[in-house]
Amino acid sequence: MFRAVLVANRGEIARRIIRGCHAVGVRAIAVYSEADRDAPHVRDADDAVAIGPAPARDSYLSGAAILDAARGAGADAIHPGYGFLSENWQFAEACGKAGFVFIGPPPDAIRQMGDKTEARRAMAAAGVPVLPGSDGPSADVAQALGVAERVGFPVMLKAAAGGGGIGMARAADPAELERSFASASRRAQSAFGVGALYVERYLARPRHVEVQIFGDGRGDVVHLHERECSVQRRHQKLVEESPAPNLGAGTKRGLVEAAVAGARAIRYANAGTIEFLVDADGRLYFLEMNTRLQVEHPVTEEVSGVDLVAAQLRVAAGDGLPWTQDAIVQRGAAIEVRVYAEDPARQFLPSPGTITRLDIPGGDGLRIESGVVAGSVVTPHYDPLLMKIIAAGPSRDAAIERLTAALDALVIDGVKTTAPFLQRVLAHPDFRRGAVHTQMVEQGAFNG
Amino acid sequence: MAEEIKAHITGVVFQITTKPGDAVAAGDPVIVLESMKMEIPVEAPRAGTVKEIRVAEGQTVQEGDTVAVID
Numbered sequence: 001m002f003r004a005v006l007v008a009n010r011g012e013i014a015r016r017i018i019r020g021c022h023a024v025g026v027r028a029i030a031v032y033s034e035a036d037r038d039a040p041h042v043r044d045a046d047d048a049v050a051i052g053p054a055p056a057r058d059s060y061l062s063g064a065a066i067l068d069a070a071r072g073a074g075a076d077a078i079h080p081g082y083g084f085l086s087e088n089w090q091f092a093e094a095c096g097k098a099g100f101v102f103i104g105p106p107p108d109a110i111r112q113m114g115d116k117t118e119a120r121r122a123m124a125a126a127g128v129p130v131l132p133g134s135d136g137p138s139a140d141v142a143q144a145l146g147v148a149e150r151v152g153f154p155v156m157l158k159a160a161a162g163g164g165g166i167g168m169a170r171a172a173d174p175a176e177l178e179r180s181f182a183s184a185s186r187r188a189q190s191a192f193g194v195g196a197l198y199v200e201r202y203l204a205r206p207r208h209v210e211v212q213i214f215g216d217g218r219g220d221v222v223h224l225h226e227r228e229c230s231v232q233r234r235h236q237k238l239v240e241e242s243p244a245p246n247l248g249a250g251t252k253r254g255l256v257e258a259a260v261a262g263a264r265a266i267r268y269a270n271a272g273t274i275e276f277l278v279d280a281d282g283r284l285y286f287l288e289m290n291t292r293l294q295v296e297h298p299v300t301e302e303v304s305g306v307d308l309v310a311a312q313l314r315v316a317a318g319d320g321l322p323w324t325q326d327a328i329v330q331r332g333a334a335i336e337v338r339v340y341a342e343d344p345a346r347q348f349l350p351s352p353g354t355i356t357r358l359d360i361p362g363g364d365g366l367r368i369e370s371g372v373v374a375g376s377v378v379t380p381h382y383d384p385l386l387m388k389i390i391a392a393g394p395s396r397d398a399a400i401e402r403l404t405a406a407l408d409a410l411v412i413d414g415v416k417t418t419a420p421f422l423q424r425v426l427a428h429p430d431f432r433r434g435a436v437h438t439q440m441v442e443q444g445a446f447n448g
Numbered sequence: 449m450a451e452e453i454k455a456h457i458t459g460v461v462f463q464i465t466t467k468p469g470d471a472v473a474a475g476d477p478v479i480v481l482e483s484m485k486m487e488i489p490v491e492a493p494r495a496g497t498v499k500e501i502r503v504a505e506g507q508t509v510q511e512g513d514t515v516a517v518i519d
Contacts, residue, residue, distance in 0.1 A: 055460070055506075187487075190487075341484070342484075349456075349457055349486075349488065350457055350458075350459070350483040350484035350486055350488070351457075352457075352458045352459075352483060352484065353458070380457075380458050380459045380460055380481075380482070380483035380484055380508070381460070381484075382484065382485070383484060383485055384484040384485075
C-alpha cells in the first residue's frame with residue numbers, strides 16, 4: 001500500500017477520498033487554491049499544500065503545480081477525484097513519468113474513452129450497442145449533415161473530445177443543424193480545445209442508466225450493478241439511485257453484460273462507469289464511458305456495501321480486485337440528491353455567496369457528503385456542488401421517505417440551492433412510480 | 449440616454465464581446481461571465497450603442513456591479 005496519497009481535488013470529493021485513504025491506513029495530502037485556504041478538505045487532511053491562485057486553471061487544473069506539491073509532500077500516489085484533471089490522459093502520463101501512481105486507469109484508456117468517436121468504435125467492436133451515427137469526428141458542417149441525412153433527423157450533435165453535455169445540441173432538420181453546428185463547435189473548442197463534433201440519432205425521452213465497473217487491468221472486470229440518473233438539467237445529473245426502478249430483467253442483464261464486455265475489451269483498470277441510454281422499449285445504447293470515480297458512487301456503495309475509494313487504492317497499489325462477481329449483491333435501495341448553489345427559479349443560474357447558516361440533517365440510513373460548512377464562501381471559480389445527500393433503506397419508498405425528511409430538515413442560508421426543486425422531484429407522481437426520462441426537467445415537469 | 453448594464457450574477461469576466469461604439473440590439477450579449485463552470489452572457493436591456501466597458505477579462509464582478517454603459 002502507499003505511504004501517502006495526494007488528493008488533487010477540492011470540495012466534497014476531496015473529503016470523501018481523504019476518508020478512503022484513512023480507511024486503508026494511508027496518509028492523505030490535500031492541495032488548495034488561495035480561495036480554499038480554510039476549506040474543510042484542508043482540515044481533514046494530514047497535510048496540505050498551497051498550489052496557486054483561485055482560478056482553477058492556475059491551481060486545480062495545473063498539473064505542474066500538483067506534481068510539485070506531490071514531490072514536496074512525499075506522496076507516492078495521486079488521486080484525481082472527478083472533474084479537474086481526472087480525465088486528462090496527459091496528466092495521468094505525467095504522474096507516471098514523475099514516479100507517482102495515478103489512481104485510475106492507464107493513460108491510454110483515458111485517451112481512448114475521452115475521444116468519443118473512438119470510444120464508440122471500440123465499444124461497437126466489443127459488441128456493445130451504439131446509436132446510429134458518425135464513424136469519426138466532423139470538423140465541418142457539411143460532413144455532419146451527410147451523417148445526419150444517413151441516420152435520419154432529429155439528431156444530436158456532440159463534442160468529439162469530451163462529454164458532460166458540453167457542446168451538445170439537438171437538430172430537428174438540416175437548417176437547425178447548420179445553425180447549431182457553429183455554436184456547439186465553439187463551446188466544444190472552448191471546453192476541450194477541439195471543436196470537432198459527431199452526430200448520433202436523437203432518442204426521445206430516453207432514460208439514463210449506467211453501470212459501475214471495476215477492472216484489474218489484466219482483463220478481469222466485475223460490475224457493481226446499475227444506477228438510474230435520468231433526472232438531469234443541462235445534461236448534468238441531479239438525482240441518482242440504485243437499483244434503477246422499473247428496469248426489466250432482460251434490460252438489466254443486457255446492461256451489465258455490455259458494460260463488462262466493453263471494459264474487458266479495453267482491459268480496463270480501476271473504477272469506471274459505462275453510461276447508456278435506454279429507450280421506451282428497453283433497448284440500450286452506449287452513451288459514453290467515464291474513466292474515473294463518479295459523483296454518484298455513494299448510491300452503489302450503499303446498496304452493495306463496498307468502499308469504492310478503498311478499492312481504488314488497493315487496485316492501484318497492485319492488489320487484485322477485492323471482490324468476486326458473485327459477492328456483489330444489491331440490497332435495498334439508495335437515492336442521492338445533489339444540492340447545488342443554483343437558483344432553480346432562475347433556470348438554475350449559479351448562486352455564489354457565503355453560507356451564513358447550515359443545518360445538516362442526520363438519522364438512520366442517511367449519508368451526507370458535504371464540501372461546505374457554516375461560514376464557507378462559495379466562489380464563482382468552481383463547480384456549484386455544495387453537498388450530496390444519500391438515503392438508503394430496505395425499499396425505494398423507504399429511501400424516498402428518509403430523503404424527503406432530510407431535505408425538510410436541511411437549512412442552507414446565504415445562497416440559493418436546488419433543495420426546494422429536489423423536494424418537488426421526490427414528491428412527483430412520475431418520480432414515485434419510477435417513470436423518469438432525461439428530458440423531464442427541461443420540459444418543466446417539476447416546476448413549482 | 450445612457451444606461452448602466454449590471455451583472456445579474458457574481459462571476460468572472462470570461463469574454464468581452466463588444467467595444468465602445470458597437471451597436472447592439474436588445475438581448476445581445478455585451479460581455480460573458482463565467483460562474484461555476486457556466487458561461488453566462490450579460491445582455492443589453494435595449495437597443496443602443498455601447499458607450500463604455502467597465503470591466504476587464506479575468507476580473508471578478510459581484511451581482512449588481514455595473515459592467516458596461518450603453519447610450
